[in-house]
Amino acid sequence: MIFRVKRFDPTCDRRPSWRAYTVDVRPKMSVLDGLFWILEHADSTLSFRYSCRAGMCGSCAMVVNGREALACRLRLAHVAAPVHVEPLRSLPVIKDLVVDMTPFFEKYRAVDPFYRAEDPAVTGPAAAPAVVRPESRELVDLQLGCISCGACYSACPVVALNPEFLGPAALNRAYVLSADEREPAAGDRAAAILGDGGVHACHAVGNCVAACPVGINPLLSIQLLRKGATDR
Ligand code: SF4
Ligand code: FES
Structure with missing residues (x-):
């Protein structure tokens, strides 16, 4: 071959x-x-x-x-x-x-991709299990499985044209954390989600959905973040 x-x-x-x-x-x-x-x-x-x-x-x-x-x-x-x-x-x-995955992970970091409890003692990977509304649990479980491969980032035409855009994986991570009811209002993350490179820069092309090898739908996460912001 x-x-x-x-x-x-x-x-x-x-x-x-x-x-x-x-x-x-x-x-x-x-x-x-x-x-x-x-x-x-x-x-x-x-x-x-x-x-x-x-x-x-x-x-x-x-x-x-x-x-x-x-x-x-x-x-x-x-x-x-x-x-x-x-x-x-x-x-x-x-x-x-x-x-070089540095730009991908810099954007990932921009959404503050860690759970931040009000009590710093429970912040980080050892924190208690997430508290997610029952109606969102199945979706969050699916979207949580990101392996940070960068496929969605590569497939996204907005990433290619707009260097500010955080990209599907970072915004998907932001959605997973925003669905956790233990989180206090996350100032830095909220600013990143709603900033110039955030959810409003997405054109909903959907290449990220087709590209993800583990079946995550980053576009849905972005749309739910947008809806949450509008509702608020
Ligand atoms: S393609 Fe899927 S698994 Fe890979 S970084 Fe994007 S959301 Fe994560
Ligand atoms: S080598 Fe680990 S996903 Fe392919």
Whole structure:
């Protein structure tokens, strides 16, 4: 199977270029397995990121045939040849398929992504379980499963055009926290949600929903944040 991989090494290349490799595909191989095949048999300089190889860590997110995917979860049997593999969009490329996630996590941090209790002793991961209105619990449980892969960020055309926009993942996290009734009015988070880069910058294109590999609907979170702000 032909793989065409977008290669870029900022230390020696002026611009990215596509390089083709003929991969010896075996049954059940994933796109990530194909990249390993290239690394081991064709080009040991190829760079890509991975960790769990089980669709849990989010580190192997990339663009395959024009769509965001977790390379470890996407079977080659489900991909049309030639397979075009390129890095996530809207993030600086460190090398080949490895992007710098700093802008993504800076925006994530901008929504104050931690639970803040009035009692600092219970703030942080060890805090008591969230108190969520029963009618929202199922949705919050789903939206809570973000693995911070950046696929939605890459797929979002507003992120690409508006550097201020916090993006789907950060706003989804803001929604999950805003649904927790233990939270006092979160000033910084509320300002970020309603600021220039917040929910009102979203154009409701919905690419984030299609891109999310774990079934989260960030657009719904954004719409619920908007509704909450309007109701208030
Ligand atoms: S919302 Fe989905 S696509 Fe976006 S970062 Fe989280 S897991 Fe990835
Ligand atoms: S390597 Fe962890 S999600 Fe693919």
